[in-house]
Amino acid sequence: MIQFATRMNNLKGSAIRELLALANKPEILSFAGGMPAPELFPVEKMKAATDAVLDEMGEVALQYTSTDGWPRLREQIAERMGKKNGIKTTAANILMTSGSQQGLDYSARVFVDPGDVIIIESPSYLGALNAFKACEPNFIAIPTDENGMIMEELEKVLATTERVKMIYVIPDFQNPSGRTWPLERRKQFMEIINKYEIPVIEDNPYGELRFEGEDMPALKSMDTKGLVVFLGTFSKILAPGYRLGWVCAEGEILKKYNFMAQAAALQASTEAQLIVSKFIDMFDLDEHVAAIKANYAKRRDVMIETMEKEFPPEAKFTHPNGGLFTWVELPEYINTNEMAKQCLERHVAYVPGDGFFPDAGHNNCIRLNYSKLNEDQIREGMTILGQVIKENIKK
């Protein structure tokens, strides 16, 4: 009789992944994943960058590299973080990871023993909860409003809770809610953090995808005590297929992440690092991000417009100013897991909301993605979804 580790009791496979398997058929309009629009990938430019890498330094690209990662790429990332997130940093503070998911996994493993507390937003990213669960934590979910985490609630919890080992937040275009913390709340948060000196994981995959309004400074840019670990990724601004993300952190914390990376993976792909670095040197990543943003903004518009027209008044949803997702709250008597089956029969898929909460209940929510499908598909899908929701509304 084979015995598995206790942590495996916590890992059941993610609802997103299982649904994606079903939703993968071409006839399904899937709003379930968090995938970029594939037709916007700069395939020809990536090919030129790849050819240049293989011509100029093929032997380096195919060989092992250091755990922290390719120096030139880390320089480029540090420079970009200065411009985009207001973070003054250097290559020495950056560790490359195989996608941000690996950064999430390392985070819990660096800080969390079984039974320790991780503070999250309510709701929070399903994939992060799943990564953290492998470390057998207790979650405390802080209530949120339209401006993100409610700081008074955070402070209450910190003042009365032992063994809080890290706080995980997505302040920009949060997954799943699409909400962004305004500046005042960021300042409040940093004041509280500096008082309690708890490490913060700031997950920022969507920060560059702002459609309107002013860019917000990252929490990391206000971090005077080296408490914030910033997770970045090329998945949403370039392409997820390379699995390239990074950790930006200070001193002893960064060192522990490096030790964790040595043990868990040795390094991120040399080839991918050299190619993405070359792409940034050869082409204009800002121009590419601008094109993505213009496209996603239109898709967001079509989604919200169609929802306003086709959804019943009982359905409440967020109006994101960027990122990939909107979040729908239905009357509490509607179970969106059950409704997902009705939708799949009509060839529409979404992620039921309960996976974004660490505790049971919360069965009346839906996460919708607007980056993957085109405007016609979004219109059609939201019309069908609106119809199904109406059928579930009690008269």
Add this chain to the structure above:
Amino acid sequence: MIQFATRMNNLKGSAIRELLALANKPEILSFAGGMPAPELFPVEKMKAATDAVLDEMGEVALQYTSTDGWPRLREQIAERMGKKNGIKTTAANILMTSGSQQGLDYSARVFVDPGDVIIIESPSYLGALNAFKACEPNFIAIPTDENGMIMEELEKVLATTERVKMIYVIPDFQNPSGRTWPLERRKQFMEIINKYEIPVIEDNPYGELRFEGEDMPALKSMDTKGLVVFLGTFSKILAPGYRLGWVCAEGEILKKYNFMAQAAALQASTEAQLIVSKFIDMFDLDEHVAAIKANYAKRRDVMIETMEKEFPPEAKFTHPNGGLFTWVELPEYINTNEMAKQCLERHVAYVPGDGFFPDAGHNNCIRLNYSKLNEDQIREGMTILGQVIKENIKK
């Protein structure tokens, strides 16, 4: 005061990685890493495969894929495992990983709680010990002879030890010793395993790199009870820069690895999987492996010949029939960590042996790699190393 998780006390960074950082200067003859010969990488062919992938399915290559991995590549791997390792399997039993190191990390996390026992060979692969340490196990190292693990010793331990959760072995051209288990010992091992029903991690990065003698069937090919988890990798037969390895396992075990992968990384690189798959379809991987083997065999010959000529009789070393490493045992009064500094002064680097044992002591051994440097460099390096060893021998 930031508190780190208890597991981080076990992770100090690997001796190999730290030494590699020092040994990375061009003037150093480094026998420290386990790197393939870069001049043998099939750069032009990889370029052709990459161009074909980006031309034919660029949007797929740059997008997310499933956690288990690209179906065509898993089919190709299953077929290859049948031919090379005598393992009858299918794509459904294969999970792609970001290099074998990730497979090692997943293995401990799937099976091992803090305080559980992992059985290993003595010595065993430093990188595996480092990965496993993150799960806070107790190691029991089984003595080995020139034919690998001594089965009577293994049985003694299994009969008297509680909480043994997994057994980690490298039966082919072991890292660090270069030794291979003969058929009889493999059969003995499987009999014992089937009696105690303990999961086995069979790490096989070097099996295809046999210079002489007959291929041995993998333990996995004799596995009638689904107890063996086989770890494969493209790092040594193609290129480590893509970070592509795989796990081959059965039923509930495979399912747990998949859950672990979802939590820890989502997936291995789509781009790398498609490129390697295309390479195998377009070109002859066997031909490439044959070329590597011919080259490494010559380098092994030069290394062993020079050692026989230049090392004092007090130095004992293995004569590997394949793989990348030979293992040197010096008189017990020689500390190879201290001697490494003397060698570095003369521009020669190796890995001191103590990192390959879970307990202290074992300071008189050295692991030497012969795949990275050319024949002249090997001759020069071994002559210098022989000189330094002689200087350390007590008259």
